[in-house]
Amino acid sequence: MAAAQRGRGFAREPKPGGDMAEVHAELTGVKRVYPGADGGSVHALGPVDLKLARGEFYSVVGPSGCGKSTLLDVLAGLSAPTEGSILFEGREVAGRVPPGIGVVFQEDASFPWLTVQDNIAFGLRRAGTDAAEVDRRVSYAIGFMGLKDFRKAYPAQLSGGMRQRVCIARTLVMQPRLILLDEPFGALDAQTRLLMGDELLKLWRETGATVMLITHALDEAAMLSDRIGVMSARPGRLIADIRTEWPRERDSRIAAEESFGAITSRLWGLLRDETVKAAGMSGSSR
Numbered sequence: 001m002a003a004a005q006r007g008r009g010f011a012r013e014p015k016p017g018g019d020m021a022e023v024h025a026e027l028t029g030v031k032r033v034y035p036g037a038d039g040g041s042v043h044a045l046g047p048v049d050l051k052l053a054r055g056e057f058y059s060v061v062g063p064s065g066c067g068k069s070t071l072l073d074v075l076a077g078l079s080a081p082t083e084g085s086i087l088f089e090g091r092e093v094a095g096r097v098p099p100g101i102g103v104v105f106q107e108d109a110s111f112p113w114l115t116v117q118d119n120i121a122f123g124l125r126r127a128g129t130d131a132a133e134v135d136r137r138v139s140y141a142i143g144f145m146g147l148k149d150f151r152k153a154y155p156a157q158l159s160g161g162m163r164q165r166v167c168i169a170r171t172l173v174m175q176p177r178l179i180l181l182d183e184p185f186g187a188l189d190a191q192t193r194l195l196m197g198d199e200l201l202k203l204w205r206e207t208g209a210t211v212m213l214i215t216h217a218l219d220e221a222a223m224l225s226d227r228i229g230v231m232s233a234r235p236g237r238l239i240a241d242i243r244t245e246w247p248r249e250r251d252s253r254i255a256a257e258e259s260f261g262a263i264t265s266r267l268w269g270l271l272r273d274e275t276v277k278a279a280g281m282s283g284s285s286r
């Protein structure tokens with residue numbers, strides 16, 4: 001077993017964080033148009049140009065329906081772009097999820113018929129990982145996510161926050177180098193969201209992964225991210241790029257910093273007009 005694996009739980013490499021200058025994922029001229037219900041089409045996204053540096057924590061905020069999930073889906077390879085190119089680690093993402101990318105959704109995606117440990121082991125077993133390695137990674141994930149007392153419990157016996165931890169752990173044991181999260185805490189109460197945000201930061205440091213988070217919550221974006229992309233009303237384009245300059249060793253207490261308020265008000269200033277436009281556009285298609 002590699003030293004990095006023995007020592008670092010989820011991490012593939014001994015150096016978390018990596019080289020911030022290295023481009024990890026790159027979208028160029030990406031557009032997504034869906035077929036509309038009336039035989040027309042819905043221009044959901046773009047054109048978008050975006051570079052994610054290896055190891056950075058990037059969040060995307062934008063008005064409802066502006067194309068945030070579409071952006072995540074095309075980057076993940078869950079949906080093919082109508083135009084443009086998407087590279088992950090220098091290779092084209094061509095409408096299928098490449099190894100190395102892990103996705104966490106808002107919905108509780110745990111399997112109700114499997115225990116916590118079997119839920120977390122699911123992807124590894126399907127990939128044919130040997131049993132000892134499955135045990136090692138699952139045990140680590142269970143400890144890390146604070147699920148030790150619940151390893152034999154079924155999802156129905158857990159709170160919403162714990163179920164979402166199971167889903168995050170299930171993605172993390174696959175050791176993704178790019179983690180895409182679509183409103184992962186959207187269904188949770190405010191206090192649980194804060195705690196989950198701290199756990200996400202811990203995981204980000206631990207794994208050294210690149211993270212892209214889609215969120216409606218401006219304070220969540222401001223608290224967790226190195227950089228925040230603001231999207232316009234649909235068709236979603238990136239209209240601002242805000243760097244937070246937080247230290248890597250941070251947690252939700254960063255919200256008490258003076259500069260935190262400045263970032264959230266700047267985000268809201270940018271989003272306000274777009275949100276009004278989006279509300280006016282709801283249901284329309286182009």
Ligand SMILES: Nc1ncnc2c1ncn2[C@@H]1O[C@H](COP(=O)(O)OP(=O)(O)OP(=O)(O)O)[C@@H](O)[C@H]1O
Pocket residue numbers: 034035036042043044062063064065066067068069070071234
């Ligand atoms: N599979 C699809 N087929 C047709 N239209 C779609 C499809 N998926 C999304 N859309 C449309 O594309 C637009 C962008 O949707 P998307 O879910 O990406 O936005 P979003 O910003 O994530 O929304 P929200 O913030 O409400 O979750 C919307 O108008 C939506 O109705």
